[in-house]
Amino acid sequence: MTYKKSILDPQGEAITNAIHGMGFQDVNEVRMGKYFEISVDESSNTLKEDIEKICDNLLANPNMETYRYEFVDSEAVQ
């Protein structure tokens, strides 16, 4: 979940400056966002709709943020 491109990201800018200050010039830009690992009950047949409702109504600010989600096997994020 990140800010829309049109939205200023002061934290991302501060991090980019810090990285350049550390001497890493191969980094162009950093955008910071929120990351959620949501463990779900696989047997539910409304998962996709539920995750989107949760993102739209709770986790994301629709005016400022966009989000992506993917379903992965729990071992993949140990």
Added chain:
Amino acid sequence: MTYKKSILDPQGEAITNAIHGMGFQDVNEVRMGKYFEISVDESSNTLKEDIEKICDNLLANPNMETYRYEFVDSEAVQ
């Protein structure tokens, strides 16, 4: 970038409770973390080491957090 499993995640717990309060019972647990999109200069041949140094020395708290990273094409995160 998320808290290590052994670390309490009060924000994640609060979100889990809110989600259950919304009536979504197919969500078991939520863990919240930080997400960074770092645009880099592909021609650099020290990218992997640089990203790991940046994570280890700036973005992550090694005592409390773990991180994963992947290189993706910039179009993939529009």
